[in-house]
Amino acid sequence: MTTDTPARLLQLLSLLQTPREWPGGELSERLGVSRRTVRRDIDRLRELGYPVQASKGADGGYRLVAGKAMPPLVLDDEEAVAIAVGLRAGAGHALEGVDEASVRALAKLEQVLPSRLRHRVATLQAATTPLTSGDGASIAPETLTVMASTVAGRERLRFAYRAKDGAESRRVVEPYRLVSTGRRWYLVAYDLDRGDWRTFRVDRVDSPFATGTRFAPRELPTGSAAEYLRRSMYQRQESYAFTVTFDAAAEAVAARVPGWLGVPEAIGDGRCRLRGAVGDTMEWLAVRLALLGFDFTVQEPEELAQCVRELGGRLVRAGGGEGEPGGGGAG
Incomplete structure (x- = not known):
C-alpha cells in the first residue's frame, strides 16, 4: 500500500498516461488503496490541471484526455531514455522541424535525468549511426543544450570560436536565440568584447560554458533573430x-x-x-x-x-x- 500521497499521485498519473481506460477497481488494486481514495486522488489531479475523464457504470473507469494546457508529464526510465535519444539524434544535425523548442526540451530533460539514465542515453547514441545525407554540419548535442539553457536562463555564455578563415578566438556573449536554417544551427548573440550583435555558426563553436552571470536582455536591431541572421549573412556575402x-x-x-x-x-x-x-x-x-x-x-x-x-x-x-x-x- 502506498501511504505517501505525493508518491501515490505520481504513480496514479503514470498509469493514467498510458493510452487506455483504467477501471476504478484496477486502480485501487494497483495503488493498494480504497476506491474512495482513488476518487479523491483523481480530484487532486484535476485540481492540478490534469484533464481526467471518468466514465459511468458499475465499475467506472478513468482516462487522461487532451486538455487546454500541457500539464507536466511523468516518464518511466525507458520512455525518458527513448525521448532523450531521439532529441539528441535530431539536435546533432540542423534538421528542419527540430528547432530551438526541441533543443530546449532536450536541455530540460537532460537536466533532470538521473546519472544512470544519462549513461544509457550516451551509450545508445555512441552505439548508433544516423542515416543522414552527410552534407550538414554535425554538432554535439551537449553544445546545443548548453546554449539553449543560457538563452532560456538569460545567462552569459563563454566559448572558443573558429572563424571562416580559420582564426580562433575566445568569446563572451549574451545569447539571444538559436536559429536553424535547415542544415545548420546559428547563435544570435550580443558580443561583449565587440560591443555589438553577432551571429555564430554553432558547428564552429568549441567548449561552450555557462558562466552563471545573468543579464538583462537587449533589444535586437531587427524584429526577429531569423531576420537578423539573414541580413548578417547577406552583408558578409555568405548568402x-x-x-x-x-x-x-x-x-x-x-x-x-x-x-x-x-x-x-x-x-x-x-x-x-x-x-x-x-x-x-x-x-x-x-x-x-x-x-x-x-x-x-x-x-x-x-x-x-x-x-x-x-x-x-x-x-x-x-x-x-x-x-x-x-x-x-x-x-
Whole structure:
C-alpha cells in the first residue's frame, strides 16, 4: 500500500498516461488503496490541471484526455531514455522541424535525468549511426543544450570560436536565440568584447560554458533573430538573394515556408512573392522550394532558375518521361 500521497499521485498519473481506460477497481488494486481514495486522488489531479475523464457504470473507469494546457508529464526510465535519444539524434544535425523548442526540451530533460539514465542515453547514441545525407554540419548535442539553457536562463555564455578563415578566438556573449536554417544551427548573440550583435555558426563553436552571470536582455536591431541572421549573412556575402513567385495565396505558402527562408507577400490574383537570402547551395534551395508543393517561378537569380530546370528535367526522366518538363517550373 502506498501511504505517501505525493508518491501515490505520481504513480496514479503514470498509469493514467498510458493510452487506455483504467477501471476504478484496477486502480485501487494497483495503488493498494480504497476506491474512495482513488476518487479523491483523481480530484487532486484535476485540481492540478490534469484533464481526467471518468466514465459511468458499475465499475467506472478513468482516462487522461487532451486538455487546454500541457500539464507536466511523468516518464518511466525507458520512455525518458527513448525521448532523450531521439532529441539528441535530431539536435546533432540542423534538421528542419527540430528547432530551438526541441533543443530546449532536450536541455530540460537532460537536466533532470538521473546519472544512470544519462549513461544509457550516451551509450545508445555512441552505439548508433544516423542515416543522414552527410552534407550538414554535425554538432554535439551537449553544445546545443548548453546554449539553449543560457538563452532560456538569460545567462552569459563563454566559448572558443573558429572563424571562416580559420582564426580562433575566445568569446563572451549574451545569447539571444538559436536559429536553424535547415542544415545548420546559428547563435544570435550580443558580443561583449565587440560591443555589438553577432551571429555564430554553432558547428564552429568549441567548449561552450555557462558562466552563471545573468543579464538583462537587449533589444535586437531587427524584429526577429531569423531576420537578423539573414541580413548578417547577406552583408558578409555568405548568402545570395532570390525572388520567387508562387501560384498560391500568401497564407497557404506561409504555412509551409520556414521562417528563416522569408515571409511571402501577396501580389494579387491569388499569387504571392517570396524574397530571401540563403547561405546553402542553389541545388539545395531548388529542392526545398519544390518540396513546398506549389507551382512557382524563379525571378532571380538565373543560376537558381537553371538549377530548377535541371532538377525538373532529371525528375521527369526518372519518372519515365522524356525531355524537359512542361509548365511553369521556372522562368
